[in-house]
Amino acid sequence: MISLQHIRTATAFALLTLSLAASPAFSQTRVSRDPAEPQQGKPQPKILPRPAGAIARQSVDEKSMRGLIGKLVACGTRLTLSSWTDPKRGVGCARDHIAARLREIAEGTGGKLQVVVDKFESTSERTAGKPLPLENVYAILPGSDARLSKTLFIVSGHFDSRPSNVMDPEADAPGADDDASGTAVSVESARLLSKAMANGKNSYRSTILFAAVSGEEQGLLGSTHLLEWAKQQGYTIGGMLDDDIVGDDPAPGAPHRVRLFSGNGELDDADSPSRELARTIEEIDGRGAIRMVFRQDRYGRGGDHYPYYKAGLPAVRFTEPWENYEHQHQTPRTENGAEYGDFEKYLNFTFMGDVARDNAEALRQLALAPAPPTNAKLTGAVTPDAKVSWAADEDAERAGFEILWRETTDPRWQVYDFAASPGETVLKGVSTDNHFFAVRAAGKNGARSIAVPTEMERRPPPLPAGTKQ
Numbered sequence: 001m002i003s004l005q006h007i008r009t010a011t012a013f014a015l016l017t018l019s020l021a022a023s024p025a026f027s028q029t030r031v032s033r034d035p036a037e038p039q040q041g042k043p044q045p046k047i048l049p050r051p052a053g054a055i056a057r058q059s060v061d062e063k064s065m066r067g068l069i070g071k072l073v074a075c076g077t078r079l080t081l082s083s084w085t086d087p088k089r090g091v092g093c094a095r096d097h098i099a100a101r102l103r104e105i106a107e108g109t110g111g112k113l114q115v116v117v118d119k120f121e122s123t124s125e126r127t128a129g130k131p132l133p134l135e136n137v138y139a140i141l142p143g144s145d146a147r148l149s150k151t152l153f154i155v156s157g158h159f160d161s162r163p164s165n166v167m168d169p170e171a172d173a174p175g176a177d178d179d180a181s182g183t184a185v186s187v188e189s190a191r192l193l194s195k196a197m198a199n200g201k202n203s204y205r206s207t208i209l210f211a212a213v214s215g216e217e218q219g220l221l222g223s224t225h226l227l228e229w230a231k232q233q234g235y236t237i238g239g240m241l242d243d244d245i246v247g248d249d250p251a252p253g254a255p256h257r258v259r260l261f262s263g264n265g266e267l268d269d270a271d272s273p274s275r276e277l278a279r280t281i282e283e284i285d286g287r288g289a290i291r292m293v294f295r296q297d298r299y300g301r302g303g304d305h306y307p308y309y310k311a312g313l314p315a316v317r318f319t320e321p322w323e324n325y326e327h328q329h330q331t332p333r334t335e336n337g338a339e340y341g342d343f344e345k346y347l348n349f350t351f352m353g354d355v356a357r358d359n360a361e362a363l364r365q366l367a368l369a370p371a372p373p374t375n376a377k378l379t380g381a382v383t384p385d386a387k388v389s390w391a392a393d394e395d396a397e398r399a400g401f402e403i404l405w406r407e408t409t410d411p412r413w414q415v416y417d418f419a420a421s422p423g424e425t426v427l428k429g430v431s432t433d434n435h436f437f438a439v440r441a442a443g444k445n446g447a448r449s450i451a452v453p454t455e456m457e458r459r460p461p462p463l464p465a466g467t468k469q
């Protein structure tokens with residue numbers, strides 16, 4: 001039974017908590033009725049500054065993004081089932097404009113940026129059950145580091161579009177937002193990063209691939225093929241940034257933060273590589289720019305990052321803050337006074353330019369970073385200290401490693417300590433039970449790899465014979 005006195009006390013406490021939480025000074029500090037951990041105080045590691053030469057917002061060329069989107073919309077439809085050979089109408093018209101724009105950008109890079117048109121076939125229930133010819137367009141900026149150049153960071157938008165009927169190659173499908181916007185972000189990222197490299201400030205260690213893929217609306221065909229292609233070329237995927245529907249921001253108060261979706265994975269602590277990529281991007285671009293959403297995609301929906309996520313690779317999706325479904329997947333028409341269709345006039349280039357900047361800056365820092373550590377482990381259960389160990393190849397450009405921890409209920413990592421070399425670090429007086437742990441590599445240039453969560457030491461409790469663990 002709860003006494004009236006108890007209720008009064010509880011109410012008073014709740015009010016006190018409320019008023020304290022509202023005061024800015026209090027919000028800086030954690031309510032702590034828990035024992036200090038570690039008891040003798042946390043180490044105070046020196047935090048390296050982030051790499052110099054950040055991509056400036058004003059360097060984004062919104063006019064060229066608008067120009068490319070206008071050309072793609074003018075192709076009438078970009079359904080993957082439409083014509084690949086007609087230069088004026090159909091998906092092939094879009095491929096031509098994208099390849100031309102990327103070649104224009106590549107011209108200024110002295111051959112560094114390489115443009116590839118990748119032709120392949122694929123079948124799905126949305127190709128009428130027969131193999132469909134498809135093409136993807138890539139621009140590749142090769143990494144400078146002998147080993148890391150086989151690590152590939154991908155930014156991708158899909159250039160195909162669809163009308164209401166996904167099998168109708170005749171109907172108009174302007175697809176300005178879905179996904180000429182993501183295509184423009186990928187292409188503009190190619191320009192921003194090639195330019196940042198050409199001015200001598202950045203030498204990307206890993207390889208960056210700027211993709212415009214087809215077949216998304218027919219079943220993620222182009223992005224699935226890109227993953228296969230990358231493997232065939234001997235790359236490992238360092239991270240995949242899918243930009244899909246990133247062009248509109250109609251709610252009052254725009255520009256708002258872009259949403260960044262990442263799947264939980266299948267681990268108890270929900271630390272999938274995709275989640276680590278999302279955290280990394282948020283840390284690079286800031287909480288004012290990125291709204292992390294801890295789910296694989298919008299509710300019940302899917303996109304081009306999905307095949308990567310399912311393969312256990314780091315892959316995330318950028319999407320505008322608030323979607324208007326009358327402007328997506330709709331054959332242009334007016335019905336009961338409502339206008340349906342994905343038109344250029346609904347786009348917000350201030351918002352889209354922000355997205356391009358944030359993609360480019362995240363890719364820049366990821367491609368400048370050392371390789372993530374491997375084999376991260378946490379041991380020390382039922383002892384006073386947590387022990388974190390990890391492995392890493394030699395790397396003269398690496399400053400060391402940041403050991404990260406977080407409350408199990410917190411969404412973000414914090415730096416606990418710094419270690420110059422791989423091996424084992426004992427976290428004195430830290431329980432293995434109350435936090436999650438991870439390790440990431442930090443370059444001398446200040447760029448960080450994505451975090452690698454420690455694997456749990458399996459210590460299953462004894463159970464009755466015949467019980468499945």
Ligand SMILES: [Zn+2]
Pocket residue numbers: 158178179216244245
């Ligand atoms: Zn889309």
